[in-house]
Amino acid sequence: MSHRHQHPVTVVTDGACSGNGTDDARGGWAAIIIAADGSEVVLTGAEAPSTNNRMELMAAIEGLAATPDGSTVDLVTDSSYLARAITDDWLGSWQRRGWKTAGKKPVANRDLWERLLAQLARHEAVQPRLVRGHAGHELNERADRLAQDAAATAEATTPPMDGTASEQMGFDIT
Known part of the structure; x- marks a missing residue:
């Protein structure tokens, strides 16, 4: 049984x-927890x-993976x-x-959506909050800069991620 965390975590x-x-195409993602x-x-x-969509999903997967179970x-x-797949139940319809x-x-x-579903299942609740990109939301702007910087480090030989980034880098952040 997982411990329920009373206070929300923001990702x-x-x-x-x-x-x-x-x-x-060189992609990068960022998650600020x-x-x-x-x-x-x-x-x-x-x-x-x-692709941009793959990187949006990777950011959510890795961000959720780094939060405690039951959060x-x-x-x-x-x-x-990403937000509508969860809030409008696209995930359920696709399944x-x-x-x-x-x-x-x-x-x-699909590979990333299935990984996202596994992360969603670990938590008490995950509520997507859609913000407008490049519109002055301080944390979104910061995440955008970090993702852009990460994309600049990608090389054409970087293999697609089969596991989590933390698994590929050889450490466990969960």
């Missing part, structure tokens, strides 16, 4: 991708080739793709249809 995420949609006491942890990672999480994102969209096409980024 601010962002993804970035230079050359999105091209074979040499803020505990109820104000302490914070910053995580970043990179992948090449990648109540305020997930701050500028990605409507019920065998990971197909309403148009009967395979769901893009």
Whole structure:
């Protein structure tokens, strides 16, 4: 039985991708985790080739993975793709249809959506809060800069992440 955390944890995420949609696209993600006491942890990672949507999902996956089991999480994102998949139950609909969209096409980024579902299940509650990107939200702007910096470090030889970034780097942040 997991311990329930009374005070919410805030996880601010962002993804970035230079050359999105091209074979040499370089992606980066960032998650800023803020505990109820104000302490914070910053995580970043990179992948090449990648897409902006994959990086948005990786930021959420890694941010949630770094929070204690049973947490109540305020997930701050500028990605409507991520927020709506949770709040509008796209995830549930995709699962019920065998990971197909309403148009009967395979769901893009299924590997990451399944990893996100596993992280969502670990927590008491995860409430996405959609903020407008590049609109002066201080923590979102900071996450954006961190994700951009991470994308700049990605190299075309960086393999797509099969495990979490922490597993690929050889340490455990959970």
